[in-house]
Amino acid sequence: MSILTQKDFETVIGLEVHLQFSTRTKIFCGCENAFGKEPNTCVCPVCLGLPGTLPVLNKSALDSAIKTALALNCTVNSYIKFDRKNYYYPDLPKGYQISQFDFPIGHDGYLDILVNGNPKRIRIHRAHIEEDAGKLIHDNAEGCSLVDYNRTGTPLMEIVTEPDLRSPQEAYDYLTALKLALQYLDVSDCDMEKGSLRCDANISLRRAGETRLGTKTELKNMNSFKAVKAALEFEEMRQFRVLATGGTIVQETRLWNEDKQATFTMRTKEEAHDYRYFPEPDLVPFIVEDAEIERIRLTLPENPQAKCQRLQKDYGLSDYDATIIVQDRHLADFFEHCAKHSGKIKKIANWIIGPLLKELKDRRCSVKDLSLKPEQFVLLVEKVENGDLSNLAGKDILITLLEDGSKTVEDLIEKSGLSQVSDDALLESIADETLKEHADVVTQIKNGNHGAVGFLIGQAMKKSQGKGNPKKIKDIIQRRLFNA
Amino acid sequence: MNLNTCTAHELLDLLKQGKTSVGEIFSSLLTAIKTFDGTVNAYVRTARSTEAAPDAKVPIPVSIKDNINIEGWETTCSSKILKNYIAPYDATVIQKLRSAGIPILGHTNMDEFAFGSSTETSCYGPTRNPWDTSCVPGGSSGGSAAAVAAGEAIWALGSDTGGSIRQPAAFCGVVGLKPTYGRVSRYGLIAFASSLDQIGPLTKDVTDSALLMNIIAGHDTMDSTSAEVPVPDYTRALINDCKGLTIGIPKEYFIEGISTEVKEALEGAISVLKNKGARFIEVSLPHTEYAVSTYYIIAPAEASSNLARFDGVRFGLRVQPQKPRKSAIVDMYEETRDRGFGREAKRRVMLGTYVLSSGYYDAYYLRGQKVRTLIRRDFDTAFEHCDAILTPTTPTTAFKIGEKLNDPVSMYLSDIFTISANLSGIPAMSVPCGFSKSGLPIGFQICAKPFAEEMLFRIAYTYEQNTGWHKERPSLKAGGL
Numbered sequence: 001m002s003i004l005t006q007k008d009f010e011t012v013i014g015l016e017v018h019l020q021f022s023t024r025t026k027i028f029c030g031c032e033n034a035f036g037k038e039p040n041t042c043v044c045p046v047c048l049g050l051p052g053t054l055p056v057l058n059k060s061a062l063d064s065a066i067k068t069a070l071a072l073n074c075t076v077n078s079y080i081k082f083d084r085k086n087y088y089y090p091d092l093p094k095g096y097q098i099s100q101f102d103f104p105i106g107h108d109g110y111l112d113i114l115v116n117g118n119p120k121r122i123r124i125h126r127a128h129i130e131e132d133a134g135k136l137i138h139d140n141a142e143g144c145s146l147v148d149y150n151r152t153g154t155p156l157m158e159i160v161t162e163p164d165l166r167s168p169q170e171a172y173d174y175l176t177a178l179k180l181a182l183q184y185l186d187v188s189d190c191d192m193e194k195g196s197l198r199c200d201a202n203i204s205l206r207r208a209g210e211t212r213l214g215t216k217t218e219l220k221n222m223n224s225f226k227a228v229k230a231a232l233e234f235e236e237m238r239q240f241r242v243l244a245t246g247g248t249i250v251q252e253t254r255l256w257n258e259d260k261q262a263t264f265t266m267r268t269k270e271e272a273h274d275y276r277y278f279p280e281p282d283l284v285p286f287i288v289e290d291a292e293i294e295r296i297r298l299t300l301p302e303n304p305q306a307k308c309q310r311l312q313k314d315y316g317l318s319d320y321d322a323t324i325i326v327q328d329r330h331l332a333d334f335f336e337h338c339a340k341h342s343g344k345i346k347k348i349a350n351w352i353i354g355p356l357l358k359e360l361k362d363r364r365c366s367v368k369d370l371s372l373k374p375e376q377f378v379l380l381v382e383k384v385e386n387g388d389l390s391n392l393a394g395k396d397i398l399i400t401l402l403e404d405g406s407k408t409v410e411d412l413i414e415k416s417g418l419s420q421v422s423d424d425a426l427l428e429s430i431a432d433e434t435l436k437e438h439a440d441v442v443t444q445i446k447n448g449n450h451g452a453v454g455f456l457i458g459q460a461m462k463k464s465q466g467k468g469n470p471k472k473i474k475d476i477i478q479r480r481l482f483n484a
Numbered sequence: 485m486n487l488n489t490c491t492a493h494e495l496l497d498l499l500k501q502g503k504t505s506v507g508e509i510f511s512s513l514l515t516a517i518k519t520f521d522g523t524v525n526a527y528v529r530t531a532r533s534t535e536a537a538p539d540a541k542v543p544i545p546v547s548i549k550d551n552i553n554i555e556g557w558e559t560t561c562s563s564k565i566l567k568n569y570i571a572p573y574d575a576t577v578i579q580k581l582r583s584a585g586i587p588i589l590g591h592t593n594m595d596e597f598a599f600g601s602s603t604e605t606s607c608y609g610p611t612r613n614p615w616d617t618s619c620v621p622g623g624s625s626g627g628s629a630a631a632v633a634a635g636e637a638i639w640a641l642g643s644d645t646g647g648s649i650r651q652p653a654a655f656c657g658v659v660g661l662k663p664t665y666g667r668v669s670r671y672g673l674i675a676f677a678s679s680l681d682q683i684g685p686l687t688k689d690v691t692d693s694a695l696l697m698n699i700i701a702g703h704d705t706m707d708s709t710s711a712e713v714p715v716p717d718y719t720r721a722l723i724n725d726c727k728g729l730t731i732g733i734p735k736e737y738f739i740e741g742i743s744t745e746v747k748e749a750l751e752g753a754i755s756v757l758k759n760k761g762a763r764f765i766e767v768s769l770p771h772t773e774y775a776v777s778t779y780y781i782i783a784p785a786e787a788s789s790n791l792a793r794f795d796g797v798r799f800g801l802r803v804q805p806q807k808p809r810k811s812a813i814v815d816m817y818e819e820t821r822d823r824g825f826g827r828e829a830k831r832r833v834m835l836g837t838y839v840l841s842s843g844y845y846d847a848y849y850l851r852g853q854k855v856r857t858l859i860r861r862d863f864d865t866a867f868e869h870c871d872a873i874l875t876p877t878t879p880t881t882a883f884k885i886g887e888k889l890n891d892p893v894s895m896y897l898s899d900i901f902t903i904s905a906n907l908s909g910i911p912a913m914s915v916p917c918g919f920s921k922s923g924l925p926i927g928f929q930i931c932a933k934p935f936a937e938e939m940l941f942r943i944a945y946t947y948e949q950n951t952g953w954h955k956e957r958p959s960l961k962a963g964g965l
Contacts, residue, residue, distance in 0.1 A: 045573050049793045051566070051674040052553045052575060054707050086789050086840070088817055095792020145813075147797070276840035278849055281678035281786055283708050 004244040009205045011236050012213060013165035014125075015228075017178060019157045019188050020132060020196040021064040026153035027131050028055030028098065033155070035194050039137075039148035047153035049093030054282050057082075061155035062105075064187040065129040066288070066296045068157055069106025071185050071303065072124050076293055077103045081285040086276040090147050091134035101277040103285075104128035105157075112305060113177040115170055122174050123162035132156045151195075163202070163213060168232035175199060175225045180304045184329045192224055199228050204249070205239045214239075215249040219263055221256045231256040235263055307332055315339050321349045324357070330368035331357070337374035344385060351381045355395050359402055371405025372398075379409045387469055389413065424476075427468055431476040434460040445481055453477065487512040489635040489957050491688045492544040492695060499543070506543045506587075509638070513545060513589060516636045519962045525611045526621075526631035528562060530590035540585020542699065547637035549628050550591040551598055552683065553672040554578050557588075561674050562606035563596045565824025566800045575672020576707065577641060577683055577700045584699045592640060593627030597791065598648055598676040599828045600624050601898045604889050607826065612885070613655060614958040615924055619882040622652030622898075628686045629656040633925075634960055639687045639696055643673055645680045646779050647877075647902025650914035653686055654877035654927030657916045657956060659693050659944065660686045662902075664934045665909035666711035668697075669704030675790040677783040678709070680906040689954045690915070690944045694718035697937065713935050721938035724949040727761030731930075731943070732870035736772040737901060742879040749918035749926040750876050753947060757874075760946045767866040767873060771858045772904060776896060778859065779903045781839050781852035788836025791829070796820030831892065860908040863931070872939050873931040875901050877914040881924035905931055913940045916953040925953075 026033050029046035046053040062080065069076050083101035109124035132154035137146045159178070165171045179197060183190050190197045204216035219235055222228045234256075239249055253272075254263040279285075302310070304326045311322040311332065326332045331352065338348045356377070360367060380401065384394040397412045434456055435442055445452050460473045487495065487509050498504045514530070521527055528550050548554060551561045553571035555578070560566035574582070581588070595605040603611040603626025611626040613619040614634035621630040625642025629652035632640050642649040644662035653660025661684045668683045675681060685696035701715045733754070738747070754764055795817050796802035804812070805819040825833070839848035866873060878898055888895040905912035911934070914927040932939040948954050 048798065050572065050799070051559070051561075051569070051793065052551075052571075052672040054671050054709075056706060056708050084789050086792060088792065088795060090795075090797045090813060093793060093798060095795060096789050274842045276789070276837065276842070276845075278785060278789070278840050278845070281709075282675075 006240055008208055009240055009243065010208050010210070011167055012163045012204050012206060012216075013168070013171050013232060014161050014163040014202045015165065015171060015174065016161075016200045016202070017159045017175070018132075018198040018200075019068070019159060019182060019190070021061055021155040021157065021187050022189055022196070023058060023060045023064060023155055025058055027058050027061045027129075027155035028153055031153065033153075034150070035196070037150055039146070039150060042150040043152070047093070048149055049095075055098060055280075057283060058155065061129065062288075063296055064155065064185075065105045065127075065157055066293060067185055067299060068159075068182065068187055069109065069127050070293075070297050071181060071300055072106060072109040072111055072127060072159065074106025074109030074124055074127055076106055076288075078288045078290065078293065079103055079285060080105070080288055082280040082283045083277045084280050085130075087273045089133070090145065091136050091149075091152070093134070093149060093152060097130060097133065098280055098283070099130035099158075099277075100128035111174065111178055111181060113170075113173050115173055120170075122164045125160045125162045127157055127159045130156050130158060163204075168229045168236060171201060171232055172225055172229040175228060177304075179225075180327065184301050184304055186301075186329075199225075201228055201232055203232055203235050203239070205236065205243055214243075215251050217249065217251065217263075218253045219256055220253060220266065223258065227256060227258060230261060231263055234261065238263070301329065304329070311335070315345050315349075317345070317349055321353060324353050325349065328360075328366055330366045331360075334367045334372075334374060334377075338378050338381075341375055342378040342382065344382060347381050347385055348378065351377070351384075355398055359399060363402075370402045372402050373405065376401055376409050383409060383413070387471065390466060390470070392466065424472070427464070427472050428476055430463050430468065431460050431473060431480060434463060435477070435480060442481065453481065456481075486635065488516040488638070490638065492542070492638050492692045493689075495544050495638065496542065506540075510545060510587075510589075513636065513638070516634070517590075520614070520634050520636055520960045523612060523617055523960065524614055524630050524634050524636065525609055526592055526627040526634060526636055527590045528560070528593050528606075528608045528627070529558060531588055542584045542586055542695070544638050545587045545589040546581055546696075547589045547592050547628060547631050547640040548578070549625050549640070549642045550594050551643055551674040551676075552577060552641060553674070554588055554591070557591065559591065559674070560607075561597045562594045562608055563794075563824065563826070563829065564607045564801060565794045565820070567607070569800045571672075573672065576669035576704045578672065580700050580702075586699070589637060592625070592631050592637070592642075594642075595624035595626070595648075596826045596829050597674070597787070598624035598643060598645055599787070599832050601647065601651055601895055602883070602885070602888065603627060603630075603652070604885060605826050605828045610885055613882050613924070614960055615657065616882065616922070617960075618884055619924065620655065620885050620887075622655035622878075622882060624648040624652075625660075625686060626652045626656075629653050629658055629660065632656070632658045632686050632688060633958060635957065639685060639692050641683055641696075641700070642686050643676070643681055643683050644902075644906065645676045645682075645783060646906050647899040649684045649686060650877050650902050650905075650912060650927070650929055651899060653914040654916075654929075655882040655925065657919075657925030657927070657953070657958075658686055658688060659690055659913065659915055659954070660684065660927075661693050661697065661913045661937070661940065662905060662911060663697065663701065663937060664711070664911040665906075666709055667713070667911070667935065667937065668700050669702070669707040669710045671704055671706040671710075675786075677786040678790065679786060680779075680783060682906075690941060690948050691719070691722055693913070693944075694722055694941050701937075711935070716938060718937060718941055721941040722945040723942045724946050725760060726757055726943060726946050729761070729872065729939075729943065730763045730765060730870040731757065732765055732767030732866055732873045734767050734769045734772065734866070734873060734875060736769050737875045739879070739900075741897075742876060743881065743920075745918075745920045746876045746878070746880060746926055750874070750928050753915075753917045753928045754874065756947055756950050757943065760950060762943070762946075764874075765870060767870055769859075769862040769866060769873075769904065771855060771862050774855050775859055775904045775907060776900055778852045778855045779899075779907060780835070780896060781848050782856060782907070784832040784836035785839050785849050785852075786836065788833045788840065791825075791833055794821065794824065796824075800824065828892070856907050859904055863904070863908045863910055863933075867933045871932070871936075872943055875929045875931070877901060877927040877929040881920045881922075881926055901929060905929075910934055911937045911940055913944055915944045915947055916956075917947070917951070918953060919956070925956075
C-alpha cells in the first residue's frame with residue numbers, strides 16, 4: 001500500500017456567516033439595537049419573551065435582508081414566512097428562535113472572488129433572516145453564569161455557501177470579499193470583534209477525483225478570519241491524518257480553542273438537536289411586491305469589484321492603487337470626489353493611499369467619520385506638488401484638516417508659516433551663511449569630496465527651519481561651490 | 485335589588501338614573517364573592533382597590549381570566565410554574581378596558597394554561613358549577629363563566645382555543661362569544677395555541693356581549709395576527725328579527741352521544757328562530773369528524789413551543805434538584821418543569837413535541853394543517869348557502885367533577901362542536917337555550933362567516949328577546965364546602 005500524502009485529498013469547505021444588521025431597533029420589538037450598553041438595559045417584555053408578548057417584524061430589517069440577498073445575487077423569495085426553531089438555552093428567552101426554514105429570503109446566489117488572482121464564483125446556497133440570541137457570561141469567580149439579553153432580537157442574516165471552497169486560504173479570501181461586499185451595503189458594521197459578523201465552517205476531505213462529499217465536521221467559535229483559517233488548517237490536517245491512516249471521520253461539531261490553536265469535540269451527530277421547526281403562528285406570512293424588491297435593488301451600490309475595474313478605466317489607476325482604494329467604499333467615494341476637482345489624479349491617489357490611509361488606520365476610522373473635505377485635500381496635494389509646501393508640512397496640515405473641518409489649507413499655511421520659502425535673496429543669504437560656517441567642509445568638497453554637498457544642503461535647510469525650498473537651496477549651493 | 489346579578493347594561497341604566505353607584509355595585513360583587521366563592525372557587529385573586537374613574541364611560545367592573553396580563557398583578561394561568569409572577573405590562577384588552585373606564589374586579593380560575601374543558605386542572609383547585617356544585621363549570625374559562633353565572637361578576641373575559649369560552653358558557657347558562665381570529669388583540673394573552681387563541685366576552689346576555697366587544701375589538705400594532713378590519717358598533721346589530729336569514733344545520737353534528745335533552749333544546753331554539761323569520765336548511769361540513777384529532781395535533785404542537793419559555797431562567801418557579809443529574813442547567817430545567825407543570829400540561833407538551841419531531845412532522849403536523857384547510861373550506865362552502873350555522877355547543881350538559889379527569893379522550897370530545905370554529909377562524913357564540921331535567925343549563929352555538937359577528941348578535945338577540953333562559957339565575961347556598 002502506498003503512503004497517502006495531502007495531495008491525494010481534496011479539501012471541501014462551506015461557510016455559514018451570521019451578519020447582524022445595524023437597524024435602529026431590534027427585529028421584533030422597539031428596543032434599541034445597540035452594542036456595548038449596560039447589560040439588560042436594551043430589553044422589553046417582547047425581547048425578554050415574557051408571557052403573552054408577540055413579535056412584530058421590523059420593516060427596515062426586512063429591507064436590509066432583501067438588499068443583502070440581492071447584493072449576493074440571490075433569487076429573492078417574495079413570500080415572507082417565518083418559522084420557529086425550538087431549543088433550550090438560557091440565552092434564548094422564548095425557548096425558540098424565530099428564523100426561516102423553508103422560505104429563506106434569498107437563495108441560489110453567488111459571490112465572485114479572486115483566488116491567486118483568478119476569478120472564482122462561490123455559490124450562495126441560501127440567506128435567511130432570524131433573531132439573535134442573548135449572551136452568556138460565565139462568572140467563574142462566582143461559580144455562576146449571567147445572561148445579557150441586550151443582543152436578543154438583533155436582526156441577523158445567515159449566509160450559507162455551497163461547499164465550493166477548496167482550501168482554508170480560499171475560505172479566508174471568500175470571507176474578506178464577502179465582508180467588503182457587505183460593508184458596501186451599509187447594513188451592518190461587519191465587525192467581528194463586536195460579533196456583528198460571525199462565521200462557522202464546515203469542512204470535509206475526499207480523495208482527489210472523488211465527486212461525492214466526505215463526512216464533514218462543523219467548526220465553531222472562531223473570532224476572526226485568521227482564526228477561521230487556522231481552525232480550517234488544523235481540521236484539514238486532523239482529518240487528513242485520520243483518513244490517511246485508514247480511519248473514518250465522525251460527523252460532529254467541534255469548537256476552536258484559540259489558546260491551544262486546536263479544535264475539540266463539542267457534540268456528535270447523535271447529540272444534535274431536533275429543532276422541531278414549524279411555521280411561526282404569531283407572524284402571518286405575506287408577499288413583498290415585486291415593485292418593492294425593485295425599489296430596494298435600485299439602492300444597491302456599485303459592488304467593490306465593479307468599482308475597482310471602473311477606477312482603473314476612468315482614472316487610469318493601477319490595479320494595485322484601485323484595489324487599495326476600494327477596500328473602503330467611503331474612501332473610494334472620497335477619491336472620486338477629489339479626482340473630479342484635480343488633474344493630478346496619480347498624486348491624489350498616492351496621497352490617499354499614503355498619508356491619508358495611514359492617518360485613518362491610526363485613528364481606526366473611515367474617512368466618512370472625519371470632516372476632511374475633498375476640495376481641501378486636493379488643494380493640499382497641489383500645494384505640495386507645486387513646491388509651496390514641503391511634504392512634511394503637508395502632512396501636518398492634513399492632520400489638522402482631519403481633526404477640524406472648519407479649517408482651510410490657506411488659513412493653516414498662513415497661520416503656521418509653514419509656507420515654503422522660495423525667496424531667492426533670502427535663500428542665497430542662508431546658503432552663504434552656511435558655507436561660511438562650514439568652510440572646512442567647503443575645502444573638502446573643493447578637494448574632490450563631492451559627497452559632502454548633501455551635508456551642506458541639510459545644514460542650510462535646518463537654518464531655514466525646514467521651510468526652504470530644497471530644490472532652490474541645492475541649486476544655490478551648487479552654483480556657489482562649482483561656480484556653475 | 486341584587487346589583488351583582490344584574491347585567492352591565494341594566495347597571496348602566498341604573499347609574500344613569502342615579503339609582504345606584506359604582507361603589508354599591510362593587511360592594512355587592514365583593515359580598516357575593518365573599519358569600520359564594522368559598523363554594524364556587526371562581527376567583528384566584530381579586531382587586532384590592534376598586535375605585536372607578538368618576539368620568540368613566542362604562543364603569544362596570546369586569547373579571548379577567550388568569551391568562552390575561554394585568555400590570556402589577558400576579559398573572560399565572562392557574563399554574564404553579566407562574567406563581568408569584570407579577571405581570572410588568574397590561575394586555576391590549578386590559579388597556580382598552582381601562583381607557584373605557586372599566587375597573588378590573590379580579591382574575592378568574594381556569595384550567596392550567598387553558599388545557600382542559602372542566603377547570604379541574606388549575607393549581608388553585610377546581611371551580612364548581614353554580615347550578616350544581618358537584619358538576620364542573622366547563623373550561624378552560626370555567627372561572628369566568630361560573631363567576632358571571634353565580635353573580636360574582638357582572639361580565640368577564642375568557643379565552644377560547646377550542647371552545648374554552650363557549651363550552652363553559654353553555655355549562656353555566658351564560659352567553660359566550662369567540663370572536664373571529666384576529667378580531668381581538670392577543671397581545672398580553674399568555675399563548676396556548678397561537679393560531680387558535682382568541683379573547684372574548686362571557687356575559688349574562690347578548691347585549692352585554694355586544695357592549696364588551698365594542699370595547700375590546702380592533703386592530704393592534706402589537707399583534708401581527710390582528711386584522712385591520714373596521715369595528716362596527718355591535719349594539720346596532722341587536723335586532724329582534726331574523727327575516728330573510730338562512731340558517732344552516734350541519735348534518736354531521738347530530739352524532740351519537742349527543743344527549744336527548746340537548747337535541748330537544750336545540751329543536752326548541754330552531755322553532756323560536758323560525759317564528760322570527762329565519763329559514764333553516766341542512767348543510768354539510770364533511771370533514772367534521774377529523775376536527776378533534778386535527779386540533780389535538782396543531783394545538784399541542786404550538787403549545788409545546790409556547791410553553792418552552794417557562795424554564796425557570798427569568799421568571800416564575802425555579803427548582804434546582806438536590807442531587808446533580810446531568811448539567812446544572814439541564815437539571816434546573818427538568819426539575820422546574822416537572823414541579824411546575826401539572827399532568828395535562830405535561831401531556832400536551834409531550835404530544836406537541838412528538839408531532840413536531842423530525843420524521844413525524846409530515847405525518848402529523850403537516851397533515852393536520854392540510855385537514856385544517858379542508859375544514860375551513862367546508863365552512864366557506866356552507867356559507868355560500870346560509871348566513872349562519874346552528875349547532876349544539878356541547879353534546880351533553882355539565883359533567884361531574886372528576887368524571888373525565890382521568891379519561892383525556894372523553895374530555896377532549898366535550899369540545900367536539902366548538903373546535904371547528906377555532907380551526908377555521910370563524911366567530912361563534914354560545915347562547916343559553918334551556919335546562920336539563922336535573923337543572924343544568926344547555927346552550928346552542930351559532931357560527932358565522934369571518935368578521936360577521938353582527939350576524940351572531942342579531943340571531944342570538946332575536947332568540948333571547950323571545951325566550952327567558954338568560955334571566956334564570958342559580959340559587960347558591962352561602963358558605964364554603
